Amino acid sequence: MRHLMSPLDFSVEELDTLLDLAQDIEAHPEKYAHACEGKKLATLFYEPSTRTRLSHEAAMLNLGGSIMGFSSADSSSAAKGESVSDTIRTISCYADICAMRHPKEGAPMVACQHSSIPVINAGDGGHQHPTQTLTDLLTIRNLKGRLGNMTIGLCGDLKFGRTVHSLINALVRYDGIRFILISPEELRLPEYIRHDVLDRNNIPYEEVVRLEDAMPDLDILYMTRVQKERFFNEEDYVRMKDFYILDRAKMKLAPEDMYVLHPLPRVNEIAVEVDDDPRAAYFRQVQYGVYVRMALILTLLDIHVD
Amino acid sequence: MRHLMSPLDFSVEELDTLLDLAQDIEAHPEKYAHACEGKKLATLFYEPSTRTRLSHEAAMLNLGGSIMGFSSADSSSAAKGESVSDTIRTISCYADICAMRHPKEGAPMVACQHSSIPVINAGDGGHQHPTQTLTDLLTIRNLKGRLGNMTIGLCGDLKFGRTVHSLINALVRYDGIRFILISPEELRLPEYIRHDVLDRNNIPYEEVVRLEDAMPDLDILYMTRVQKERFFNEEDYVRMKDFYILDRAKMKLAPEDMYVLHPLPRVNEIAVEVDDDPRAAYFRQVQYGVYVRMALILTLLDIHVD
Amino acid sequence: MRHLMSPLDFSVEELDTLLDLAQDIEAHPEKYAHACEGKKLATLFYEPSTRTRLSHEAAMLNLGGSIMGFSSADSSSAAKGESVSDTIRTISCYADICAMRHPKEGAPMVACQHSSIPVINAGDGGHQHPTQTLTDLLTIRNLKGRLGNMTIGLCGDLKFGRTVHSLINALVRYDGIRFILISPEELRLPEYIRHDVLDRNNIPYEEVVRLEDAMPDLDILYMTRVQKERFFNEEDYVRMKDFYILDRAKMKLAPEDMYVLHPLPRVNEIAVEVDDDPRAAYFRQVQYGVYVRMALILTLLDIHVD
CATH class of the missing domain: 3.40.50.1370 (Aspartate/ornithine carbamoyltransferase)
Known part of the structure; x- marks a missing residue:
């Protein structure tokens, strides 16, 4: 069984x-x-x-x-x-x-x-949370027609985000995968994943602090929430929080065939104005x-x- | 849709x-x-x-x-x-x-x-609470064979009672509807409903304080609960509470073909002794x-x- | 109906x-x-x-x-x-x-x-809790092929145990039933059941304090939980608690064709090591x-x- x-x-x-x-x-x-x-x-x-x-x-x-x-x-x-x-x-x-x-x-x-x-x-x-990962994989494959050969942006809380870790582990088994890791310093992907999973599998990746900087290169943007209480101090939070809110302006920087995923529920990390963009795929993801x-x-x- | x-x-x-x-x-x-x-x-x-x-x-x-x-x-x-x-x-x-x-x-x-x-x-x-109102309408129509040309007594908390307001709005669309509003002064039907709904639609109505006074004229009696805490003071509550409890004695004053409805749950506003009266229709209402x-x-x- | x-x-x-x-x-x-x-x-x-x-x-x-x-x-x-x-x-x-x-x-x-x-x-x-009793009866009948002519050990809290009282009442209607009541003094089967149910029906029974003493004679052992707070004092509890924990050692004293039942959930009154014993029937009981x-x-x- x-x-x-x-x-x-x-x-x-x-x-x-x-x-x-x-x-x-x-x-x-x-x-x-x-x-x-x-x-x-x-x-x-x-x-x-x-x-x-x-x-x-x-x-x-x-x-x-x-x-x-x-x-x-x-x-x-x-x-x-x-x-x-x-x-x-x-x-x-x-x-x-x-x-x-x-x-x-x-x-x-x-x-x-x-x-x-x-x-x-x-x-x-x-x-x-394996059924979330299966959902993510089906969504990516259905939207892009493939699971390999693509650049995937992972944005938000990469330190504690269970779905993100799980998705990385699943995707490194495909050829031509490249990650852009978008997070504040405090919430970077843990060393053990960068080293043991990415480096060991020779997966190229880049770490950036601002979502804007990653947008032009992405095939898939996987958004997650950044909780205020994860920041070291209030000042950092105020300075950086907008970096991790996806809005229409940031969407303008992305390719026509990039899709946005989110495990949901979202709070405010994706502005409601993005929902009507044909590249917003997080509700289709629910169906998948x-x-x-x-x-x-x-x-x-x-x-x-x- | x-x-x-x-x-x-x-x-x-x-x-x-x-x-x-x-x-x-x-x-x-x-x-x-x-x-x-x-x-x-x-x-x-x-x-x-x-x-x-x-x-x-x-x-x-x-x-x-x-x-x-x-x-x-x-x-x-x-x-x-x-x-x-x-x-x-x-x-x-x-x-x-x-x-x-x-x-x-x-x-x-x-x-x-x-x-x-x-x-x-x-x-x-x-x-x-529209499905309650649909229930009430089906119940009245099935029991009386019609929705117009009748006198409907609404008893209890007419000020805050959502089901009562909703039922009034639904019934004023039929011909020959007349209401008797039975409530303590504190819990009268709000002015905006009396004026905007009843008066504007030329719906005749009467306001009484005691349930006994309304019984002989009714085709339908719609009971609701009067909560103690709605009264201005304990004295008023004690003086009036029995006016709004339907019992066998009050049922004797009503016509043979009058039916009693209640959105349920009831607490004590309908005495259990009324349940066996063939005119008690509140459990049939649940089925409808x-x-x-x-x-x-x-x-x-x-x-x-x- | x-x-x-x-x-x-x-x-x-x-x-x-x-x-x-x-x-x-x-x-x-x-x-x-x-x-x-x-x-x-x-x-x-x-x-x-x-x-x-x-x-x-x-x-x-x-x-x-x-x-x-x-x-x-x-x-x-x-x-x-x-x-x-x-x-x-x-x-x-x-x-x-x-x-x-x-x-x-x-x-x-x-x-x-x-x-x-x-x-x-x-x-x-x-x-x-009558469906539990029906479950117990079906389990016993299916395991032993009969409901009468057997010795049933009831172990644990016989004073407050609802399932035990109910099972006794159901079993005394069959021929050749004999009970061994296994409990601390504080948690003996109440007098009204011993007298009104057992004695009146001429049902032979024996009361013992230690599970070991009963094991060799049993066709069925019905285990229940003994809660610490039911004991008169901490000292008694410490002294006696092991008497009512069924383990592999005690199982060795029992006949080959004795079965262990339990209404579940168990806490620690049956050691997990007993689960693999073919005579452990409490999960089959769930299916019954x-x-x-x-x-x-x-x-x-x-x-x-x-």
């Missing part, structure tokens, strides 16, 4: 197959409308995340399956001191597949070791997130549709 | 069609049991309201569709500072139609401006609420059943 | 029929996969209990039905002061059957008196809980499958 713990669980070839399936689902949704009939997805959300939960649920419902679960730890047996391994053994009797979100790193890994149903890691603390999760559920349940 | 923001969104003719559909659903539920197969309703409840949420969910399930969503803001992305317009654009990727309950007036209106799926306003602060929401979902999704 | 308030609502014959049905469901789940199509289960959980809620939901989904409801009182109308009897009359308009969990003893009984749909008591305070609830839903809805 297979689980999804990290985006790297899939080889590049397996990932290609998964993304092909997602693309076929997008093109022919009706073919898949009954693929999971009689199957149940349990969403085990030990911390709330409406977007991620509903995306999994929409995926399962689109496949004709059913959904059940809980949306916060208060309403779960965790409050009574039950271990994750006991919970998953119980859930294995109720559902055919589950998606687990947990504040503690590694909890989904513990779960999958005791589970008799496939477990999807739907986010574990600051550690992994449903398709890729449909493909994932089918893959983990080993269900094939002709 | 259509949304439901206010009961007045539908013309009298459109409303007739909707209520006819609801009546056909009541008569032939099996005809509609698969009408929404493959469709998903998202319930976005930023404040809890079990009754309203479950009523929408029951409606969608009766039509063969699926349900998803959240039942309080704690478990939603709102906590992370996401705007309603971003949330609805996301939900548009997950569901085919949604029902939104929000503590802030106007939030569903903002949502429908950015939505690519129909939005049902399931209550926004003290502002609107499901039928009318089924009709509404079909109408907004533009699904027609032969 | 039938409800389930107590395990004793069913006669021994009716229970046999129910357990036979559960066994047939286990053997031929596909026969029942559409038995409840178009039917809705409402889970009304006034206090959280994920395990019990999901078990009922899994049961209904396995039968092809739909689920709706709430998982804690915060998101229900109870907060607005609605009575249980009004809530159930409302829910009767939404669903075809419901499962109610309530912190107050007797609440489901009030509900069933005003309901027009079958009500399943899914636990009311310290009073009853789904089958027996499927049988119960079919029985209460009077749905028959050929």
Whole structure:
């Protein structure tokens, strides 16, 4: 049985197959409308995340399956001191597949070791959020027609940003990838990723402080939020915050075929005026997130549709 | 695409069609049991309201569709500072139609401006609660066989009562409507409704302080709760509270074919002894609420059943 | 119309029929996969209990039905002061059957008196939890091939343990039942059960303080948790706590064909090392809980499958 713990669980070839399936689902949704009939997805959300939960649920419902679960730890047996391994053994009797979100790193890994149903890691603390990465990959591939040979700007909090780290790890497996890392000094990509992932894979990258400086070179701009409290001091924050807000003026500097992604929710790091730009792809990304999760559920349940 | 923001969104003719559909659903539920197969309703409840949420969910399930969503803001992305317009654009990727309950007036209106799926306003602060009004209209029409030419008593908190204001606005569009407004002085119907809605439409009305005085004349009695804290002082409350409690004795004063409605939940404004009176229609009203929401979902999704 | 308030609502014959049905469901789940199509289960959980809620939901989904409801009182109308009897009359308009969990003893009984749909008591305070008892009975019958003629060890908190009391009441109706009651002095089975239930039915029983002493004689060991705060003093707790922790060493004292049950969640009263023992049946018990609830839903809805 297979689980999804990290985006790297899939080889590049397996990932290609998964993304092909997602693309076929997008093109022919009706073919898949009954693929999971009689199957149940349990969403085990030990911390709330409406977007991620509903995306999994929409995926399962689109496949004709059913959904059940809980949306916060208060309403779960965790409050009574039950271990994750006991919970998953119980859930294995109720559902055919589950998606687990947990504040503690590694909890989904513990779960999958005791589970008799496939477990999807739907986010574990600051550690992994693999279905977001699958979503990002499908979005990039669908928009640009490829996953290699491109320059990707990663903007915002590169120090703590789980989605950014995960995306880097996934993209370095493709040829011709180049990164522009756009962040304040305080929030630079950690040394262990620059060294162990980028340098070791001979991935070219550049670090810049201002978003404007990166725009002209990009194929993809991946935006994330910069939280005020991450800055060393108020003065730095005031001086720099506008560097990381994408607006119409900055969009003018970018190529015609560059696309903007964002894992959402956004707060103010992308001005609302950008939403109408055809290159703003963050809401299409949400839709791709449903398709890729449909493909994932089918893959983990080993269900094939002709 | 259509949304439901206010009961007045539908013309009298459109409303007739909707209520006819609801009546056909009541008569032939099996005809509609698969009408929404493959469709998903998202319930976005930023404040809890079990009754309203479950009523929408029951409606969608009766039509063969699926349900998803959240039942309080704690478990939603709102906590992370996401705007309603971003949330609805996301939900548009997950569901085919949604029902939104929000503590802030106007939030569903903002949502429908950015939505690519129909939005049902399931209550926004003290502002609107249009599906309750549709329920009330269907109930009155089914019980009395008509919507015009009748005397309607509105009893309780007429000052703050959202459902009462909404019902008045809906009913003044029919001929021969007359209101008896039954409330303490402190909780009279606001001047702007008396003047702008009733007077301007030449709707006859009368204001009385005691429920007993109104009973003999009524075709419909619409009860609402009078909260103690709305009174100017304890003395007034003690003196008057019994005026607004419907009991068997007061029911004796009413015509044989008068019906009692209540938006529920009730606390003690209708004595339990009234429940067995055949004229007590408030639980039948709940059932009509499901039928009318089924009709509404079909109408907004533009699904027609032969 | 039938409800389930107590395990004793069913006669021994009716229970046999129910357990036979559960066994047939286990053997031929596909026969029942559409038995409840178009039917809705409402889970009304006034206090959280994920395990019990999901078990009922899994049961209904396995039968092809739909689920709706709430998982804690915060998101229900109870907060607005609605009575249980009004809530159930409302829910009767939404669903075809419901499962109610309530912190107050007797609440489901009030509900069933005003309901027009079958009500399943899914636990009311310290009073009853009949679907757990049905689960226990099915598990014992499936593992041992019979319900009578056996020695059952009940271990842990026998004073406050609702599931234990309920199981005793259910088992004394079978021939050849003998109990070994294993608990600290402070947590002995209450006098009213020993006298009114055991003695009156001429059921042989023995009381022991140490689990070791009981092991060799048992056909079934039913474990429950001993909470520290139930002990008279810290000293007693420290002295005795290990008596009530089942581990591999104690399992060596038990017969080959003895099975261990537990209503779950467990904390540490069964060491994890016991999980791999083929006699550890507490996770199989969870699975039986789904089958027996499927049988119960079919029985209460009077749905028959050929």
